[in-house]
Amino acid sequence: MSVTAANLGFPRIGPRRELKTAVEAYWAGKADEAQLLDTARRLRAATWDRQKAAGIAVIPSNDFSLYDQVLDTSVMVGAIPDIYRGLGAPDSLAVYFAMARGTRTADDDAGCAHGHGKGGDVPAQEMTKWFDTNYHYMVPEVSPDQGFALATAKPVDHFREARALGHHTRPVILGPVTWLLLAKSKAEGFDPLSLLPRLLPVYADLLGRLRDAGADWVQIDEPALVLDLSDAARAAYVSAYGELAKVDGIKLMLATYFGALGDNLKTALSLPVAGLHVDLVRAPEQLDAVLAGARKDLLLSLGLIDGRNIWKADLTALLDRYEPIMKSRSAFQIAPSCSLLHTPIDLALETKLDPQVKDWLAFAAQKLEELSLLGLGLSNGRYVISDELLANADSIQGRRNSPLTNDRKVRDRAARITGDWARRKAPFADRIKAQQARLNLPLLPTTTIGSFPQTAEVRKARSAHDKGELDTAGYERFLREETARAIAWQEEIGIDVLVHGEFERNDMVQYFGEQLAGFAFSRAGWVQSYGSRCVRPPIIYGDVSRPKPMTVAWWHYAQSVTARPMKGMLTGPVTILNWSFVRDDQSREETCRQIALAIRDEVLDLEAAGARIIQIDEAALREGLPLRRADWQHYLDWAVESFRISAAGVADETQIHTHMCYSEFNEIIDSIGAMDADVISIETSRSKMELLDAFVDYAYPNEIGPGVYDIHSPRIPTTREMEALLIKAGERLSARQLWVNPDCGLKTRKWEDVKPALVAMVDAAKAARAALA
Ligand SMILES: CN1c2c(nc(N)[nH]c2=O)NC[C@@H]1CNc1ccc(C(=O)N[C@@H](CCC(=O)N[C@@H](CCC(=O)N[C@@H](CCC(=O)O)C(=O)O)C(=O)O)C(=O)O)cc1
Ligand SMILES: N[C@@H](CCS)C(=O)O
Numbered sequence: 001m002s003v004t005a006a007n008l009g010f011p012r013i014g015p016r017r018e019l020k021t022a023v024e025a026y027w028a029g030k031a032d033e034a035q036l037l038d039t040a041r042r043l044r045a046a047t048w049d050r051q052k053a054a055g056i057a058v059i060p061s062n063d064f065s066l067y068d069q070v071l072d073t074s075v076m077v078g079a080i081p082d083i084y085r086g087l088g089a090p091d092s093l094a095v096y097f098a099m100a101r102g103t104r105t106a107d108d109d110a111g112c113a114h115g116h117g118k119g120g121d122v123p124a125q126e127m128t129k130w131f132d133t134n135y136h137y138m139v140p141e142v143s144p145d146q147g148f149a150l151a152t153a154k155p156v157d158h159f160r161e162a163r164a165l166g167h168h169t170r171p172v173i174l175g176p177v178t179w180l181l182l183a184k185s186k187a188e189g190f191d192p193l194s195l196l197p198r199l200l201p202v203y204a205d206l207l208g209r210l211r212d213a214g215a216d217w218v219q220i221d222e223p224a225l226v227l228d229l230s231d232a233a234r235a236a237y238v239s240a241y242g243e244l245a246k247v248d249g250i251k252l253m254l255a256t257y258f259g260a261l262g263d264n265l266k267t268a269l270s271l272p273v274a275g276l277h278v279d280l281v282r283a284p285e286q287l288d289a290v291l292a293g294a295r296k297d298l299l300l301s302l303g304l305i306d307g308r309n310i311w312k313a314d315l316t317a318l319l320d321r322y323e324p325i326m327k328s329r330s331a332f333q334i335a336p337s338c339s340l341l342h343t344p345i346d347l348a349l350e351t352k353l354d355p356q357v358k359d360w361l362a363f364a365a366q367k368l369e370e371l372s373l374l375g376l377g378l379s380n381g382r383y384v385i386s387d388e389l390l391a392n393a394d395s396i397q398g399r400r401n402s403p404l405t406n407d408r409k410v411r412d413r414a415a416r417i418t419g420d421w422a423r424r425k426a427p428f429a430d431r432i433k434a435q436q437a438r439l440n441l442p443l444l445p446t447t448t449i450g451s452f453p454q455t456a457e458v459r460k461a462r463s464a465h466d467k468g469e470l471d472t473a474g475y476e477r478f479l480r481e482e483t484a485r486a487i488a489w490q491e492e493i494g495i496d497v498l499v500h501g502e503f504e505r506n507d508m509v510q511y512f513g514e515q516l517a518g519f520a521f522s523r524a525g526w527v528q529s530y531g532s533r534c535v536r537p538p539i540i541y542g543d544v545s546r547p548k549p550m551t552v553a554w555w556h557y558a559q560s561v562t563a564r565p566m567k568g569m570l571t572g573p574v575t576i577l578n579w580s581f582v583r584d585d586q587s588r589e590e591t592c593r594q595i596a597l598a599i600r601d602e603v604l605d606l607e608a609a610g611a612r613i614i615q616i617d618e619a620a621l622r623e624g625l626p627l628r629r630a631d632w633q634h635y636l637d638w639a640v641e642s643f644r645i646s647a648a649g650v651a652d653e654t655q656i657h658t659h660m661c662y663s664e665f666n667e668i669i670d671s672i673g674a675m676d677a678d679v680i681s682i683e684t685s686r687s688k689m690e691l692l693d694a695f696v697d698y699a700y701p702n703e704i705g706p707g708v709y710d711i712h713s714p715r716i717p718t719t720r721e722m723e724a725l726l727i728k729a730g731e732r733l734s735a736r737q738l739w740v741n742p743d744c745g746l747k748t749r750k751w752e753d754v755k756p757a758l759v760a761m762v763d764a765a766k767a768a769r770a771a772l773a
């Protein structure tokens with residue numbers, strides 16, 4: 001019996017975000033192509049060396065990407081829409097980054113939420129979330145007459161590059177069926193999956209070239225196998241892998257992750273591949289069925305180390321569970337559950353973490369060490385790693401018994417929650433009357449979503465403050481000036497309900513996590529969100545509570561400089577949960593309720609301070625939906641309840657807003673309705689208000705701000721087009737229900753875009769008021 005430690009993918013941004021610095025310098029014209037490619041090469045070499053040093057036997061290549069691995073695949077197979085073709089050779093950086101970002105050149109990578117950056121001459125491709133992660137990929141675009149050809153040979157180039165450095169790697173490629181299932185076509189009714197027969201020869205060509213370059217195994221990622229699939233998709237798997245099996249001399253490790261194969265297990269096990277990777281962290285229960293159904297000669301890769309979270313693995317528990325099965329087959333691979341792309345790189349860089357909490361954590365580099373130890377223990381017996389096991393058991397015990405993770409008061413309070421906590425006192429119809437009497441707003445009130453541009457100056461000031469180069473008084477003075485300027489400008493252009501601009505916030509989740517008990521923060525724990533943009537997800541290690549008010553002082557200052565209503569601005573519990581690394585020793589649901597209580601306290605303090613309107617953003621509520629539909633309702637029920645707990649403590653006349661900068665509401669509209677926010681702002685501008693239909697069909701009774709300004713594009717919308725959108729909205733919903741706002745916050749935009757756009761938005765509201773009155 002042999003057990004081999006394999007990795008499925010390593011983060012590519014570099015321990016100090018070297019890739020971000022390099023690509024942004026290239027985009028800004030401050031570095032040339034050779035400099036960028038040189039940094040990329042050095043990062044790859046360091047990553048391969050690191051994995052070898054950690055004792056990983058199967059090291060991936062082609063997991064590196066300058067922007068996104070799905071985009072790499074699209075370019076590789078020649079799925080380059082015509083608009084980009086004139087910009088350079090198919091394998092040029094010009095075409096690649098145009099697809100990623102559009103062609104308008106500028107020195108920042110303006111981008112936000114679910115869209116991004118540049119429009120300009122040529123728009124970027126659409127971007128969306130990679131399964132249920134906070135990583136975003138570029139959506140492949142195909143047409144009914146799509147042709148495919150191997151346009152780049154990056155997997156082969158990187159395999160050779162690694163070999164020249166002494167590493168025999170296992171190239172990773174995104175499988176053809178998942179790639180097609182993620183693809184979209186502008187042609188109505190066209191199913192990209194029908195292109196499979198045309199795509200397969202390109203994959204076969206690639207596999208042949210990898211073999212000729214010396215590769216023996218290729219990891220082919222098919223995460224779509226953990227989704228609810230149609231019979232057609234399952235049939236596509238059978239024909240695709242039947243065809244690829246004809247390529248001689250190369251073995252495929254079919255990698256599935258992010259969940260159980262479930263009803264696709266039979267299909268997966270029937271495929272003529274040499275290996276199958278299964279996620280046993282998200283879906284440990286599938287082990288028995290996989291073992292029972294797998295051909296004797298199928299190499300199983302067991303995903304044992306969590307690639308989606310940062311907790312140290314319990315090595316003894318893993319040995320207890322997996323030792324007994326080791327003799328059942330001649331060989332196993334063990335691996336992280338999925339690529340380590342979704343974890344920060346190296347815990348060793350964290351010098352400021354509480355040592356106790358740090359002892360409970362493993363980032364990507366540490367996960368490789370765990371994997372390697374586990375491999376040794378499973379192959380040779382646990383005595384060979386006895387010292388390491390003892391140390392690991394100490395950490396696991398330490399975390400389990402630590403008073404840091406348990407706060408009796410929080411638990412008692414959460415246990416006392418009753419239905420009343422999640423119910424506003426009066427129904428919406430009564431509340432809205434009280435709110436209108438108090439707020440006295442015009443028809444179609446104007447507002448924005450919260451943030452104003454996070455300029456280089458703002459980021460520099462924060463960075464200087466963090467480093468101790470700018471004292472707190474100086475930093476706060478600077479922030480007050482920025483805030484006051486933004487408020488005066490909103491008054492000047494005639495916005496009705498104001499925001500303070502969020503200049504004091506580094507990130508809408510991190511900012512709250514930094515102030516809540518039960519959260520820890522990394523200094524260098526960056527995780528790629530999209531392209532060069534990264535986030536540092538907070539780490540929720542203990543029971544969550546709010547030691548003191550978090551936003552009241554800033555709100556108070558902002559309200560003190562204007563008579564108009566200033567929104568209290570909070571991130572909601574579900575979004576804080578979904579964008580954090582969450583403790584794994586209690587249910588997400590339980591943790592979310594604790595966060596909800598903390599936000600409820602903040603809501604009530606804002607109300608007591610005089611806030612008439614409080615916005616609780618739930619930008620990540622939808623993306624938290626489980627991958628399988630059967631699990632949706634349970635999630636939606638507790639997510640909605642948490643939001644309601646956070647919001648429902650206020651008096652009838654206090655208006656609660658929520659914001660969701662996405663647009664697919666059809667399938668979850670009942671839950672959106674159940675949130676019972678007085679006002680919801682959503683993204684609708686790009687769909688030209690069509691996405692309001694879900695609200696119309698549902699007869700949504702509360703107020704809605706359908707976004708009229710696409711903040712993902714630097715294009716400045718005209719008064720006329722925003723007015724037309726409002727009229728369209730007014731035809732679908734009562735004008736009395738409508739608010740006027742952009743699709744999302746403006747933090748990633750520039751003032752020079754924001755100013756004319758908001759002036760035009762206010763004019764559009766005035767015109768629409770006259771038309772709809
Ligand atoms: C809305 N989105 C968000 C998601 N997740 C979140 N947690 N937050 C979100 O807002 N998921 C979905 C989308 C993803 N979209 C984005 C959009 C934008 C970014 C982004 O801009 N990231 C920044 C980092 C943001 C941040 O934390 N900034 C800090 C630190 C800034 C920094 O790097 N400082 C430098 C010094 C800077 C200087 O001197 O000029 C340093 O520390 O070295 C801050 O502002 O204080 C990015 O740059 O990648 C991410 C996801
Ligand atoms: N209030 C936040 C929400 C972003 S989703 C902002 O305006 O940036």
Ligand SMILES: [Zn+2]
Pocket residue numbers: 113449619659660661743744745
């Ligand atoms: Zn938003």
